[in-house]
Amino acid sequence: MRGTLIFILLACLPACSDEGPPAKKAPATVEHPRTEADLATVRLSPEAVARLGVESVVAAVERLSGTRTLGGEIVVPEGRSVVVAAPVAGTLVAAAAARAGVRVEEGAAIFQLLPLVPAERDQRIEAVRALSAAEAEEQASRQRLERLEQLLDDGAASVRAVEEARAQQEVAAAALSAARERIGVVRLNPIGPQGEIAITAPFGGVLQRISAAPGQTVAASAPLFEIAQVSTLWVRVPLYAGEAAELDPNEPVAVTSLDTASPPRLARRVQAPLRGDPAGASVDLYFELAAGGRALRPGERVSVQLPLAAEESGLAIPYSSVVYDIHGATWVYEDLGDGAFARRRVEIARHVGDRVVVSRGLTPGTRVVSVGTAELFGTEFGAGK
Numbered sequence: 001m002r003g004t005l006i007f008i009l010l011a012c013l014p015a016c017s018d019e020g021p022p023a024k025k026a027p028a029t030v031e032h033p034r035t036e037a038d039l040a041t042v043r044l045s046p047e048a049v050a051r052l053g054v055e056s057v058v059a060a061v062e063r064l065s066g067t068r069t070l071g072g073e074i075v076v077p078e079g080r081s082v083v084v085a086a087p088v089a090g091t092l093v094a095a096a097a098a099r100a101g102v103r104v105e106e107g108a109a110i111f112q113l114l115p116l117v118p119a120e121r122d123q124r125i126e127a128v129r130a131l132s133a134a135e136a137e138e139q140a141s142r143q144r145l146e147r148l149e150q151l152l153d154d155g156a157a158s159v160r161a162v163e164e165a166r167a168q169q170e171v172a173a174a175a176l177s178a179a180r181e182r183i184g185v186v187r188l189n190p191i192g193p194q195g196e197i198a199i200t201a202p203f204g205g206v207l208q209r210i211s212a213a214p215g216q217t218v219a220a221s222a223p224l225f226e227i228a229q230v231s232t233l234w235v236r237v238p239l240y241a242g243e244a245a246e247l248d249p250n251e252p253v254a255v256t257s258l259d260t261a262s263p264p265r266l267a268r269r270v271q272a273p274l275r276g277d278p279a280g281a282s283v284d285l286y287f288e289l290a291a292g293g294r295a296l297r298p299g300e301r302v303s304v305q306l307p308l309a310a311e312e313s314g315l316a317i318p319y320s321s322v323v324y325d326i327h328g329a330t331w332v333y334e335d336l337g338d339g340a341f342a343r344r345r346v347e348i349a350r351h352v353g354d355r356v357v358v359s360r361g362l363t364p365g366t367r368v369v370s371v372g373t374a375e376l377f378g379t380e381f382g383a384g385k
Contacts, residue, residue, distance in 0.1 A: 039342060039343050039344075040343070040380060041336070041340050041341065041342045042333070042340070042341045042342075042343075042376055042379055042380050043339055043340050043341075044339045044341070044379075045339060046339065048339075049339055052372045052375045052376075053371055053372055054341075054369055054371060054372035054375070054376070055369070055370050055371035055372065056335040056367045056368060056369050056370060057317065057318060057321070057367070057368060057370045058365060058366070058367055058368075059315055059316070059317050059358065059362050059363075059364060059365065059366045059367075059368055060315070060316065060364055060365070061313055061314065061315055061316070061364055062313070062314065062315075062316040062355070063311040063312070063313055064311060064312065064313075064314055064316055064352040064355060064357060065248050065251060065307040065308055065309065065310070065311055065312075065352050065353075066307070066308040066310050066311065066312040066350075067254075067305045067306060067307055067308060067350040067351070067352065068243070068246075068305070068306045068308060069303060069304070069305050069306075069350075070237055070238075070239065070303075070304050070306060071237075071238075071301060071302070071303065071304070072235045072236060072237040072255065072287075072301070072302045072303070072304040073235070073236045073237075073299065073300070073301060073302070074233050074234070074235060074236075074289075074296045074297060074298055074299060074300040074301075074302060075233070075234050075235070075236045075286075075298055075299075076228045076229070076230065076233065076234070076298050077229075077232060077233070077234050077288075078272065078273060080203075080205070080228060080229040080232075081208070081226065081227070081228040081229070082202060082226070082227060083211075083223045083225070083226045084110070084199060084201075084202065084223070084224050084225055084226075084227065085221045085222060085223050085224060086113060086199070086212075086218045086219070086220055086221065086222045086224055087113070087197060087220065088113070088115045088116075088197070088220050089115065089116050089217070089218065089219050089220045090113040090114050090115040090116050090197070090217070090218065091113070091114045091116070091215065091216070091217045091218075092111050092112070092113055092114075092212055092213070092214050092215065092216050092217075092218060092224070093111065093112040093113070093114065093196075093214055093215075094111060094112075094214035095108075095109040095110055095111055095112060098110050098111060098207075098210060098214065098225075099207065099210070100207050100208065100209060100210045101206065101207060102206070102207050103204075103205070103206050103207075104201045104204065104205065104206075104207060104227070105201070105204045106201055106202070106203050106204045107200050107201065108200060108201045109198045109199070109200050110199050110200065110201060110207070110224070110225055111198075111199040111212070111214075111224055111225075112196050112197070112198060112199070113196065113197040113198075113199055113218075114196050114197075115196075115197065116217070127179070127182050127183040128183065130179045130182065130183075131176075131179040131180060131182075131183050133179075134172070134175045134176040134178075134179040134180075135176055135179075137172045137175065137176070138169070138172040138173050138175070138176040140172075141165070141168045141169040141171075141172040141173075142169050142172070144165050144168070144169075145162070145165040145166055145168075145169045148161055148162045148165045149162055199224060201227055202227070203227070203229055204229065204231075205227045205228050205229040205230060205231075206227070206228055206230050207225055207226070207227055208226045208227065208228045208298075209225060209226040210224075210225050211223045211224055211225060211226070212224050212225070228298065230298065232288060232289070233288075233289050233296060233298065234270065234272070234286045234287065234288055234289070235253075235255055235267055235286065235287045235288075235289060235302060235304060236284055236285070236286055237253075237284070237285045237286075237287065237304050237306065238277065238280065238282040238283070238284055239282055239283055239284075239285055239306070240281060240282055241276065241281050241282060241283050242281075244283055244285075246308050246309055246310065247285075247306055247307065247308060247309065248307045248308060248309045249269055251307035251352065251353050252266040252267060252268045252287075252307075252353060253266070253267050253268075253269075253287050253304050253305055253306050253307065254266060254267075254304070254305040254350075254351035255267050255287070255289060255302050255303070255304050256302060256303045256304075256305075257296070257300075257302055257303075258301060258302065258303070259328075262328070263324045263328075264305075264351055265289060265290055266290050266351075267287035267288055267289045267290065267304075268287060268288055268290075269285065269286070269287050269288075270286050270287065270288045272284075272285075272286035285306075287304070305350055305351055307352055307353070314349065314350075314357035314358075314359075315357060315358045315359075315362060315363075315364060316352075316355045316356065316357055316358070317332065317355070317356060317358060317362070317368055317370070318354060318355060318356075318370045319351065319354050319355060319356050320354075320370055320371060320373065321333075321356075321368045321369060321370050321373055322346070322348065322356055322373070323373045323374055323377045329345060330345070330346050330347065330348050331343050331344065331345055331346065331377070332344050332346050332361075332362070332368045332369070332373065333368060333369040333373055333376050333377075334366055334367065334368055334369075335367040335368065335369055341369060341376055343376075343377075343380065344361055344362065344368075345361050346358050346360065346361030346362055347359045347360040347361055
């Protein structure tokens, strides 16, 4: 009986306690939490604002052209990719720049071609010899004409002899002029003194393909190499033929690489060959990329936002208000007044000319920086002016 009472008392002790069970510890804690709303605020003096030329606009809902996103392909413009062929049959000798992927200047020697049947050897030597002979002949005929004219004045020569001497002098002068023109052409001629022919680049660009090897004997008109001028590139966009009339041809398009870290680049429509795909019921549109940005390669796939003629409503701000970080995230700076600017993350729905439509991150009426965004970004992270 006594043992039973002790067991009951021990069992009632936890239930009779006022403290209850011990509190369960949280599996994770965050110390000093900081949301994006509490990002650093950049404060500039009035002098700094004036020096950076910071300007602000109010984000407002506007009626802008709608867009359609399609896939595009980077291509070399028409006429800026050519295949250079051998002018005559011969054996190739490599030059320093005969490697695919090398950027060459206009007139750079890619190959030396030794013709199997040289047409004219020692052309330069022959041209110099002909020029010297023409100069000597012209000088002799001119001196003879001068002597006869003097004898005619003295009454010791006939008029006929003077006229014949003058005609010979004119013929010698014409021969001299032709010899000088010939040697000028020979100096520009790619044919060397031993009959070798220099195969040069017709314009500056990148060697896309090498179709022959040094030491190879090639026939006349055989392709040797292909060169492409890539300083300016086009974007080819296949579009369903039934939707071609819905586009706005006057607005630029936004071209984005498949790596989302690169900001979009603007491209304007250009006159190009009229081409299409009957099997796909599509037509090809061409746009010229603006210079700058990451170098794109011919054949690279890109995303293209095409502006439509129909308008849609959206919260719009200038494209100059947006800054991209190294991860491709988009930010703007809100103008808080009195030289204070706060960075805000935004999401871009589409690009329409020099405007962007914001889908998240801003509300109508917010003042954002339109000029000087990059300077503020640099100032915040220690790279400003």
